Amino acid sequence: xxxxxxxxxxxxxxxxxxxxxxxxxxxxxxxxxxxxxxxxxxxxxxxxxxxxxxxxxxxxxxxxxxxxxxxxxxxxxxxxxxxxxxxxxxxxxxxxxxxxxxxxxxxxxxxxxxxxxxxxxxxxxxxxxxx
Amino acid sequence: xxxxxxxxxxxxxxxxxxxxxxxxxxxxxxxxxxxxxxxxxxxxxxxxxxxxxxxxxxxxxxxxxxxxxxxxxxxxxxxxxxxxxxxxxxxxxxxxxxxxxxxxxxxxxxxxxxxxxxxxxxxxxxxxxxxxxxxxxxxxxxxxxxxxxxxxxxxxxxxxxxxxxxxxxxxxxxxxxxxxxxxxxxxxxxxxxxxxxxxxxxxxxxxxxxxxxxxxxxxxxxxxxxxxxxxxxxxxxxxxxxxxxxxxxxxxxxxxxxxxxxxxxxxxxxxxxxxxxxxxxxxxxxxxxxxxxxxxxxxxxxxxxxxxxxxxxxxxxxxxxxxxxxxxxxxxxxxxxxxxxxxxxxxxxxxxxxxxxxxxxxxxxxxxxxxxxxxxxxxxxxxxxxxxxxxxxxxxxxxxxxxxxxxxxxxxxxxxxxxxxxxxxxxxxxxxxxxxxxxxxxxxxxxxxxxxxxxxxxxxxxxxxxxxxxxxxxxxxxxxxxxxxxxxxxxxxxxxxxxxxxxxxxxxxxxxxxxxxxxxxxxxxxxxxxxxxxx
Ligand SMILES: Cc1cc2nc3c(=O)[nH]c(=O)nc-3n(C[C@H](O)[C@H](O)[C@H](O)COP(=O)(O)OP(=O)(O)OC[C@H]3O[C@@H](n4cnc5c(N)ncnc54)[C@H](O)[C@@H]3O)c2cc1C
Numbered sequence: 001x002x003x004x005x006x007x008x009x010x011x012x013x014x015x016x017x018x019x020x021x022x023x024x025x026x027x028x029x030x031x032x033x034x035x036x037x038x039x040x041x042x043x044x045x046x047x048x049x050x051x052x053x054x055x056x057x058x059x060x061x062x063x064x065x066x067x068x069x070x071x072x073x074x075x076x077x078x079x080x081x082x083x084x085x086x087x088x089x090x091x092x093x094x095x096x097x098x099x100x101x102x103x104x105x106x107x108x109x110x111x112x113x114x115x116x117x118x119x120x121x122x123x124x125x126x127x128x129x130x131x
Numbered sequence: 132x133x134x135x136x137x138x139x140x141x142x143x144x145x146x147x148x149x150x151x152x153x154x155x156x157x158x159x160x161x162x163x164x165x166x167x168x169x170x171x172x173x174x175x176x177x178x179x180x181x182x183x184x185x186x187x188x189x190x191x192x193x194x195x196x197x198x199x200x201x202x203x204x205x206x207x208x209x210x211x212x213x214x215x216x217x218x219x220x221x222x223x224x225x226x227x228x229x230x231x232x233x234x235x236x237x238x239x240x241x242x243x244x245x246x247x248x249x250x251x252x253x254x255x256x257x258x259x260x261x262x263x264x265x266x267x268x269x270x271x272x273x274x275x276x277x278x279x280x281x282x283x284x285x286x287x288x289x290x291x292x293x294x295x296x297x298x299x300x301x302x303x304x305x306x307x308x309x310x311x312x313x314x315x316x317x318x319x320x321x322x323x324x325x326x327x328x329x330x331x332x333x334x335x336x337x338x339x340x341x342x343x344x345x346x347x348x349x350x351x352x353x354x355x356x357x358x359x360x361x362x363x364x365x366x367x368x369x370x371x372x373x374x375x376x377x378x379x380x381x382x383x384x385x386x387x388x389x390x391x392x393x394x395x396x397x398x399x400x401x402x403x404x405x406x407x408x409x410x411x412x413x414x415x416x417x418x419x420x421x422x423x424x425x426x427x428x429x430x431x432x433x434x435x436x437x438x439x440x441x442x443x444x445x446x447x448x449x450x451x452x453x454x455x456x457x458x459x460x461x462x463x464x465x466x467x468x469x470x471x472x473x474x475x476x477x478x479x480x481x482x483x484x485x486x487x488x489x490x491x492x493x494x495x496x497x498x499x500x501x502x503x504x505x506x507x508x509x510x511x512x513x514x515x516x517x518x519x520x521x522x523x524x525x526x527x528x529x530x531x532x533x534x535x536x537x538x539x540x541x542x543x544x545x546x547x548x549x550x551x552x553x554x555x556x557x558x559x560x561x562x563x564x565x566x567x568x569x570x571x572x573x574x575x576x577x578x579x580x581x582x583x584x585x586x587x588x589x590x591x592x593x594x595x596x597x598x599x600x601x602x603x604x605x606x607x608x609x610x611x612x613x614x615x616x617x618x619x620x621x622x623x624x625x626x627x628x629x630x631x632x633x634x635x636x637x638x639x640x641x642x643x644x645x646x647x648x649x650x651x652x653x654x655x656x657x658x659x660x661x662x663x664x665x666x
Contacts, residue, residue, distance in 0.1 A: 034560065037243070037567035038504075038601065046242045048484040049607050076480060076502045076601060076608055078559035130412070130537070130556065131261070131610065131644035 027095025030088055034080065035096075043100045050076075054100035063107045066093055067115035086112040179651050180269040182209050183658035187665050189215030194660075195456050195468055196220070197447075198476035199438050200228020202636040202649035204430040205274075206474045206657050207437050213661065218468050219434065220442040220458050222605045226435065227427025228476075229260040229606060230646060233509060233596045234422065241602035247570050249596040250511075255544075257509025257551045258423045259598045261646055263287060263416040268647035270654070271426070272417070278429035281420040286542045288414040289526025290314065290368075294400045295584050296531045303390060303398035307584045310403065310529070312369040312390065315355065317401045319363035320392035322354020326361040365389040403529040411645070418542060426646070442466070447473065447487035449631045472660055476636040476653070478502065479625075480607035489629040496621035500638065502608020506536075506562040508554040508577050508597035515550045516587035528584060534561045535580045554581060554595070558609075566599030573597045610637055610644030626655075633660055 025033070032041065038050040045052030053059050059066060070089050073079035080089065086109040093112075097104035182205075192215055196203045199221035207217045231237075234256040237249040251257070263285045264271050275282055290311025297305040326347050328334055336343060351358050355366035365386055375384035395401060408414050419425040431438075441461035448455045454473040460466045475482065480502040483494075517523045517540050525542040536557035541550045554577030557565060565573055574595035581588035600609040613622055625634050635649075635656045642648030 033567065034564055035567075037563055037565075037599065040243050048481075049242055049602075049604075073501065075498075076504070078504055078563055080560050083560045130558075 060104035195470035232422030286525030299399035301397035315369035505609030
């Protein structure tokens, strides 16, 4: 070959997708996507590893505290602050609080927004670093 | 000592310092040189370069070590050398803990997940746990050297690899760009701007005219500027469109045209550039030839006879007389092992659910550290298209694609037929999200992302092996992540023994998520334990 032309990247750029706007996800879909890997599909958790969300007093408790937990993370649970919008967090929490025997008032995006603007008591989490 | 005088006083300078170092070498060999370098402020390594010297004998005192990861095996190896009687309980059927490599036949079943068996061809592997070693992790390197584990270079930075950013704007968004081209153009354009302003006296710099001229000369060099008009118009190092060759065709070849500063800025790809490498991440690092688990296997050769495999710790009880550890053995039957002391290397994410009689503050401290969700996937490719078609030999592909983190090309087996690519390496909520998918869905996700960068990706993909460390039993997370308040309020408590129980592992170091952290934590704890036994 007489030269090394950058054919690969050019082709790749032609087939790259133009991010189509998806319809807003439901609470159930958001749960399946973001939470179910650990808390399990029916919120049953895994003993000794991931807490069950079904019939969980904490989950059914103060909306502000619950919203802050998703925003800031807790124990091994990561923060979803930069990944989920207020509306999405409200939707997924409302779903969890009304599923698997849980019964608690819905959580509104307004509550999430105010939890988001509250100062994080323990300071921001260290940015995840590669090892 | 006379030589100290030579290094102080008005004459002390580079030459005398070098003489000092040479003298040290004459007296005490390399170790002396290293210690001397440290004294002069040329620190080159982690706090400890060699295991503690345990003078005197453990005199047959018995130690129960929990966990046969690197921390546990380090403790077992060093304590045995000093006359202690060591028993190691390990939950898994193999030693090494996180220090694993996946090759044909390796199986994994995540909590709540499907069983996976690695189907890579013979000789191929992925380091789905630890994969690179910095030059200053002298503790890890101490054992690779002692146990004769051959190392090779790990390509941690490659100018010819791609950066793929789709969240920026402009003509470079959503296009694979050679990292070296971004580096050349970002720095070249920045140097041009600065050089022109400085040259015109446009900046109020506290510099003499001579310094200013030298600064401009530096910028000309740094940014490949034309000395005549201080313009940046590309650089040889960013590559050729037609490479130089023989005769008149291709002859001199044809240089590539630089990207404009605006395009580079808006692409956001510059975020992968920094003027120097990080402390933990250097441009070249090390990896064991054949897989990271060669380190685990080398330790196992030394201490394997002390390990009781498939032995899951259930309860740790201590009294004035000693420690008693209840576990289920390889047949699932309850068993007990007793000892004078216990060194427990079980990750805190797991340990906090195990019944043990320690003080309330100790218990509370164990509950106050988070473990990182981390995901990796290895993709076996039929053909090394990244080498053959793109001339990329090792290194990473940095991207801002969702739920990918970064990708990496193998630093081993260059120019052979097949290879295993690291298809993603993500953390936090991205790792949590992808771990909800089945192994097949994860592979599909990784391949779709890779296809955006390499058109040959999907057609060459053969088989995958993925792991989500937060869902792996006996680990429940990639590594400990201490927050500031945790380091302040809880970490020191755990570094001290609770009665006869000493904790060790990467989580009890400031090198969390590194093998050196596990090894050096073990070194520190056995030194403390030994001092107590000798007292
Ligand atoms: C994805 C990833 C990438 C990494 N990259 C790097 C890297 O590039 N370089 C580097 O140096 N380090 C890296 N690390 C970190 C490195 O792997 C760890 O710091 C180190 O291996 C931890 O050793 P350890 O002995 O402290 O813990 P482990 O290796 O986890 O050992 C603990 C042992 O305890 C056992 N155990 C758990 N529960 C029980 C029980 N109930 N009963 C009995 N035994 C039990 C476990 O099975 C395990 O063998 C990486 C880690 C991950 C996950």
